[in-house]
Amino acid sequence: MTEAQAPSARADADGGDILTPDAVAFVTALHRRFAGRRADLLARRAVRRAEAARDGRLEFRADTAAIRDADWTVPPPPADLTDRRVEITGPPERKMTVNALNSGAHVWLADLEDANTPHWTNVLDGQRNLRDAVRRTISVDSGGRRYELGPGPYPTIVVRPRGWHLDERHLPVDGVPAVAALVDFGLYLFHNADELLARGSGPYFYLPKLESSDEAALWNDVFDHAQELLGLPRGTIRATVLIETITAAFEMDEILWVLRPHVTGLNAGRWDYLFSIIRTFRDAGASFLLPDRSAVTMTAPFMRAYTDLLVATCHRREASAIGGMSAFIPNRRDADATERAFAQVRADKQREAADGFDGSWVAHPDLVPICREVFDRALGDRPHQLHRRRTEVAVTAEQLLDLRGIPGQATGAGLRANVAVTLRYLEAWLRGNGAVAINSMMEDTATAEISRSQIWQWIHHGVRLSDGTPVTAELVRGIEDEELAAIRAELGQSAWARSRFDDARRLFERIALDSGFVDFLTIPAYELVD
Numbered sequence: 001m002t003e004a005q006a007p008s009a010r011a012d013a014d015g016g017d018i019l020t021p022d023a024v025a026f027v028t029a030l031h032r033r034f035a036g037r038r039a040d041l042l043a044r045r046a047v048r049r050a051e052a053a054r055d056g057r058l059e060f061r062a063d064t065a066a067i068r069d070a071d072w073t074v075p076p077p078p079a080d081l082t083d084r085r086v087e088i089t090g091p092p093e094r095k096m097t098v099n100a101l102n103s104g105a106h107v108w109l110a111d112l113e114d115a116n117t118p119h120w121t122n123v124l125d126g127q128r129n130l131r132d133a134v135r136r137t138i139s140v141d142s143g144g145r146r147y148e149l150g151p152g153p154y155p156t157i158v159v160r161p162r163g164w165h166l167d168e169r170h171l172p173v174d175g176v177p178a179v180a181a182l183v184d185f186g187l188y189l190f191h192n193a194d195e196l197l198a199r200g201s202g203p204y205f206y207l208p209k210l211e212s213s214d215e216a217a218l219w220n221d222v223f224d225h226a227q228e229l230l231g232l233p234r235g236t237i238r239a240t241v242l243i244e245t246i247t248a249a250f251e252m253d254e255i256l257w258v259l260r261p262h263v264t265g266l267n268a269g270r271w272d273y274l275f276s277i278i279r280t281f282r283d284a285g286a287s288f289l290l291p292d293r294s295a296v297t298m299t300a301p302f303m304r305a306y307t308d309l310l311v312a313t314c315h316r317r318e319a320s321a322i323g324g325m326s327a328f329i330p331n332r333r334d335a336d337a338t339e340r341a342f343a344q345v346r347a348d349k350q351r352e353a354a355d356g357f358d359g360s361w362v363a364h365p366d367l368v369p370i371c372r373e374v375f376d377r378a379l380g381d382r383p384h385q386l387h388r389r390r391t392e393v394a395v396t397a398e399q400l401l402d403l404r405g406i407p408g409q410a411t412g413a414g415l416r417a418n419v420a421v422t423l424r425y426l427e428a429w430l431r432g433n434g435a436v437a438i439n440s441m442m443e444d445t446a447t448a449e450i451s452r453s454q455i456w457q458w459i460h461h462g463v464r465l466s467d468g469t470p471v472t473a474e475l476v477r478g479i480e481d482e483e484l485a486a487i488r489a490e491l492g493q494s495a496w497a498r499s500r501f502d503d504a505r506r507l508f509e510r511i512a513l514d515s516g517f518v519d520f521l522t523i524p525a526y527e528l529v530d
Contacts, residue, residue: 018127018187024171027186029229031173034222038164038179041215048211048247053284059397060250064213068253073318077264078238080156080201081107083383084265084320084359085375086368088155091116091435092126094140097133098147101154103365104372108155112184113162113208114272114445115435118522119529120170122432127187133157134192134199156201158240161185163209164218165520182222189226193236205239206267211247213254220259235261240322244269244446245276249306249400252313265320265358268307270298271327271446277403278453282460282517289461291406292414293450298324298351300406305399311356312390320384323352323360327441330366337440338366346370353378356388363435363442409466410458418451419476420483422512425451426521427504430528449521452512459513473513480505503528 052058060068088105090096092112100108110133112118112126132138134157139148161184162168167177185205193203210216223237239262241248241255248255256263274296281288290296298307307323314321326348330338345362349371352360358379362371379385421438425448428436436443457463458471465471484505488496507525511518518524 015124018124018131018191019171023187023190026190026226026229027171027178027183028173030182030186030222030226031178033225034182034218035173035176035179037218038181041212041218042165044214045211049280052247052280053282056281056284056287057397057401058247058250061254064251064254067257072257074256074259074263075235075261076318077320078202078204081158081204081238081264081320084322085379085383086371087158087322087359087361088365088368089115089325089361089363091122092129092133093122094125094129094138095142095147097129097138098140098149099365101133101138102150103155103368105155105362105368106359108157109206109361110157110159111435113160117429117432117434117529118162118166118168118180118526119432121530123168123170123183127184127191130157130159130188131191134195156204157196158204158206159184159188160206160208160242161188163520164215165209166522166526169526185222186226189230189237193230193232197232197236203237204264205237207239207241208269209244209272210241210255211245213251213258216241216255217258220262223262237262238264240265240267240320242267242269242272243306243310244272246273246280246400247276249273249309250397252310253317256313256317256319263319265322266310266314267322267361268310268324268357269446270303270324271444271450273303273306275446275449275453278450278457279517279519282453282457286461288403289410289457289463290403290454291408292411293418293454294414295408296406298348300403302400302402305395305402307352307355307357308390308393309395309400311388312393312395314358315356315386315389318386320358320386321356323349323357325361325363325442327363327443327447329364329437329440329442331437331440332366334440341440342367342370346374349374353385356385356390358384358386410463410471411466412469415455415458415465415471415476416479416483418455419479419508422448422451422455423480423483423501423504423508424487426507426525427499427501429525430500430503430507432529445522452508452521453517455512456517476513477509480508 084107086105087107087109088100088103089109090100092110162180164181166180168180168183169177171178171183189203196202207219243266311321326345328341328344330341345367349360353374424438425436425443463471511521
C-alpha cells in the first residue's frame, strides 16, 4: 500500500511517532482484509447466544469431535515463554510499565483491554510506552520521584489487544471505524517485531473475549497475513488465549488446533467467564441465577469443572495452562488489609498450583513474591507442570453449566456492593483509569461487568433478597441515590464538580436498568470518551 492510499488519522500533535504513514498503512491493510469476516463472526455470536438461552444449554461440537479425539500437540514455546510461573498484569501507563518491568515477574501482561480506558491519548501513549519498554529506554518522573528500570532481568512482554467487538473511531478506514483489535495488534507488531527478535524475544499476544474456534481461526489468519506483509517467518507471532467465555470453554481443543503454529497456551480468565455465563443465559431461567458475587468462588463446582478442563486440555496438547487473577490487592497504608490480601492470594495460588497450572496472574508487584513462592514449591526445578496430564479429568457439558450448589443468596449488602462498585468503576473509567482499587480489590472492566449484569438479571427475574425484598429498578435507583450522596460527601463539592459521576450514573442506568441488555458496557461507555 502506498502512503497516498492510507486513511487519515485523527491524532494529537504527539501522535506522529506512532501513526507513521507506514504503520497506518499496515493497520489499514489488516482492516480491509479482515473486517468483513470479523463482522460476520460477531453476528453469529448473537445467533448462538439466543439458541443457548432458548435451550438452556450448550454442547461440545459434534463436527469437531475428531480434533478432540486425535493425538496432537502444539509447537514448543519460545525460550522466554517456557517458564511463566508469575505473570503481572496492568495497563501500559508509563509508571505502571516501569513498575511491572521491575517487579521480578516472569511475564508482564501489558493490558490494552480490560484495564485500559481507550481514550485516544491512552491508545497512543500505551503504544509509545510499549515501544520504550521493548527498547529498555522507559523512565518517568511522577509525584516528585524518578521511576526508571533496575538491573533486571525483566519480564517477557505479552500484549493484550482489545476484543473483536470493539471499534476504534479515531482511525477510520474507508469511512468506518477501524477494528480496535487490529489497531492495537498492528501498531505494536509494526513498531516492535524486529526489535523484539533482535533481543531474543518476539511479538507475543494474549487474545481476549473469543467465543469460538472460528474467532481464533480469524486471529490465526491475521497472524499469517501480518507476518507475510512484514517479512516475518510463520510462527514468529505467539499467542495465549484467554478462555473467558462459556462458549469458548466448550472449544478449548479446537482453539488450540486452529491457532497452530502460533499458540502457546490458554489462560483461565475467571471474571469475564462469570460475566459470560450471566450474559449468555441472562434470560434462560432461574437455574442460571447466581447469589452475591462474593459468594461465587473458584471452588464452586462449575468453576472447578472449567479450570480442571483447561489444565487437562492444555497439558494433553503440551500447552501452558495459566491461572487467573485474584482480585485482592495489598494496601500499603493498611497493614491489616494487606495481610488479608496476602492470605487470600496465597490460598488462590496454592489451589491453582495444586491443580496443575503452570503459572498465574497477580495485579500488584507486592504479590509477585507470594505467587513465586507458591509455584517454586510446586514446580521444583521444572519450568512448568506439563508432566501432570490430569488424565482423571472427564468434564461434561452438564458440569460446566451446573450453577447449583453455591452457598449464599442475593442479599441487600451484595446488591449495594454491585451498585457501588459499578458506579465508582465507571466514573474512573470515563476519566481514563481502567484498573481501579476499590475496597482493597482490583476492579477492572470484567468485575464491573459481573456487578452490573447481575443487577440486570436479578431485576428481570424478580429475585428476592434474603430478607424478602424484591429487586426492582426503583430499589436500585434508591441505593444509587444513597451511594452517590455518600461519594459526594466523601469527595467534597470541588472534587465532585470535577468528577464524572453524573455521566457514570446515566451510563449505569443504561447498562443495568434498561429493558434491553447491553452486551458489553465498553460499547456505550466508549461514546463518552475522547
